[in-house]
Amino acid sequence: MTRTNVNRRDFLTHTAASAAALGLATPAIAQNAGGRVVVVGGGFAGATCARALKRLDPKASVTLVEASETFTACPFSNGVIAGLRDLKAQQFDYKKLGADKITVTFASASQIDADARAVVLNDGAKLAYDRLVLAPGIDIRWDALPGYNEAAAERMPHAWRAGEQTLLLRKQLESMEDGGLVVISAPANPFRCPPGPYERASLIAHYLKTRKPKSKLLILDAKDAFSKQGLFLGAWKELYPELIEWVPLSKGGRVTEVDPKSNTLTTEFGSHKAAVANVVPPQKAGRIAETAGVTDKTGWCPIDPVTFESKLRPNIHVIGDACIAGGMPKSAFAANSQAKGCAAALAKLLNGEKPDEPKLLNTCYSLVAPDYGITVAGVYTPVNGQWTDVKGAGGVSPAKAPRSDRQLEANFANGWFNTITGEVFG
Numbered sequence: 377m378t379r380t381n382v383n384r385r386d387f388l389t390h391t392a393a394s395a396a397a398l399g400l401a402t403p404a405i406a407q408n409a410g411g412r413v414v415v416v417g418g419g420f421a422g423a424t425c426a427r428a429l430k431r432l433d434p435k436a437s438v439t440l441v442e443a444s445e446t447f448t449a450c451p452f453s454n455g456v457i458a459g460l461r462d463l464k465a466q467q468f469d470y471k472k473l474g475a476d477k478i479t480v481t482f483a484s485a486s487q488i489d490a491d492a493r494a495v496v497l498n499d500g501a502k503l504a505y506d507r508l509v510l511a512p513g514i515d516i517r518w519d520a521l522p523g524y525n526e527a528a529a530e531r532m533p534h535a536w537r538a539g540e541q542t543l544l545l546r547k548q549l550e551s552m553e554d555g556g557l558v559v560i561s562a563p564a565n566p567f568r569c570p571p572g573p574y575e576r577a578s579l580i581a582h583y584l585k586t587r588k589p590k591s592k593l594l595i596l597d598a599k600d601a602f603s604k605q606g607l608f609l610g611a612w613k614e615l616y617p618e619l620i621e622w623v624p625l626s627k628g629g630r631v632t633e634v635d636p637k638s639n640t641l642t643t644e645f646g647s648h649k650a651a652v653a654n655v656v657p658p659q660k661a662g663r664i665a666e667t668a669g670v671t672d673k674t675g676w677c678p679i680d681p682v683t684f685e686s687k688l689r690p691n692i693h694v695i696g697d698a699c700i701a702g703g704m705p706k707s708a709f710a711a712n713s714q715a716k717g718c719a720a721a722l723a724k725l726l727n728g729e730k731p732d733e734p735k736l737l738n739t740c741y742s743l744v745a746p747d748y749g750i751t752v753a754g755v756y757t758p759v760n761g762q763w764t765d766v767k768g769a770g771g772v773s774p775a776k777a778p779r780s781d782r783q784l785e786a787n788f789a790n791g792w793f794n795t796i797t798g799e800v801f802g
């Protein structure tokens with residue numbers, strides 16, 4: 377474990393009892409200093425929140441705890457799988473956050489001592505907080521799909537957390553003979569990036585069409601409907617006729633079991649032996665959220681939509697994929713928007729003020745081919761304790777549009793990725 381910019385005052389080596397006895401969990405604001413905020417998870421949600429809070433409230437002491445020194449972004453990783461870009465283009469470091477006077481601690485948070493208001497790191501060190509932000513992203517539900525476990529993922533990659541898994545899937549496609557069957561298994565809602573499996577299918581189809589044209593791609597789906605469905609299906613008919621087959625839930629698409637030895641995926645209607653199998657499994661909030669006691673029986677974290685504070689534990693806020701965000705999808709765009717809303721709420725709460733009700737945004741771009749982009753956008757506001765779609769404020773790309781418009785949307789997608797990663801890490 378290495379640490380940069382470590383502020384020794386933030387580390388408590390006392391036990392919870394002695395910390396409480398010493399009054400270390402007393403809000404620092406009461407002592408007229410800046411409030412202490414610890415953010416766990418330096419992805420699109422956590423890194424954004426740390427930076428936004430430091431800008432809004434420079435006297436706040438902000439510590440970001442992140443397990444890895446290199447962040448590998450999922451958006452655009454489907455392009456890596458399809459051989460259109462390098463994994464390096466997905467990777468970012470935290471140097472600029474340190475320069476913003478955020479204390480960046482490279483460690484894994486292993487426990488939350490909510491009573492003592494401290495984060496316990498994997499080496500046993502403790503970080504005290506007045507407010508904690510959990511932004512750990514997702515974990516795979518390894519117990520949800522019979523036959524699928526961590527060992528099986530080495531044969532049937534999920535590639536749903538970018539990095540080695542992304543490269544493994546790419547390598548498998550590269551080694552596959554022309555004429556092979558690629559099978560993608562898509563999970564039921566909710567999961568990270570609702571249009572992601574279909575963008576992936578599209579870009580793999582682009583790879584097959586241009587490099588291995590006798591091959592086929594089958595999507596086995598645990599749902600009957602998916603994000604931007606009409607646009608994807610229309611584009612597949614235009615770009616990849618006969619290449620992609622989508623099997624919805626009602627036609628027996630749900631995968632009930634996998635066998636990594638034979639690379640077979642079984643549904644209620646039969647079995648499919650794949651040359652390359654990409655299993656996108658059911659998911660849940662990142663493990664630390666469960667450990668902290670902020671997940672409910674769904675495996676995700678219920679929050680107040682104005683403050684992002686957990687409905688289960690006070691002083692712990694949850695943002696990004698891990699939280700239950702009502703109508704908002706689990707996307708990097710949404711995570712970034714929630715993070716700014718959460719930072720604004722924290723800046724108020726730390727100073728004893730009432731947070732304003734924010735409006736949040738999301739736009740999900742998908743590439744159906746390198747020069748063919750489609751979009752869904754939404755605006756969200758709290759209604760009855762849930763983020764709710766503002767009617768008429770969002771929408772999807774037109775069903776019929778000239779190819780020049782699709783090209784423009786592909787350009788916007790590229791522009792968005794550069795902008796958001798610049799804002800979060802640059």
Ligand SMILES: Cc1cc2nc3c(=O)[nH]c(=O)nc-3n(C[C@H](O)[C@H](O)[C@H](O)COP(=O)(O)OP(=O)(O)OC[C@H]3O[C@@H](n4cnc5c(N)ncnc54)[C@H](O)[C@@H]3O)c2cc1C
Nearest residue numbers: 417419420421443450451485512513569696697707708709
């Ligand atoms: C194939 C694919 C394509 C996608 N495309 C898009 C897209 O085009 N547009 C879009 O908006 N979204 C897209 N997404 C979704 C997007 O990647 C996620 O919604 C986004 O990453 C969520 O951000 P987050 O901060 O919640 O989680 P993450 O970005 O996963 O960040 C979580 C961070 O927390 C760290 N962490 C976890 N637990 C601990 C711990 N205990 N201690 C310390 N650190 C910890 C992790 O190391 C990680 O860095 C895509 C996803 C996939 C899989």
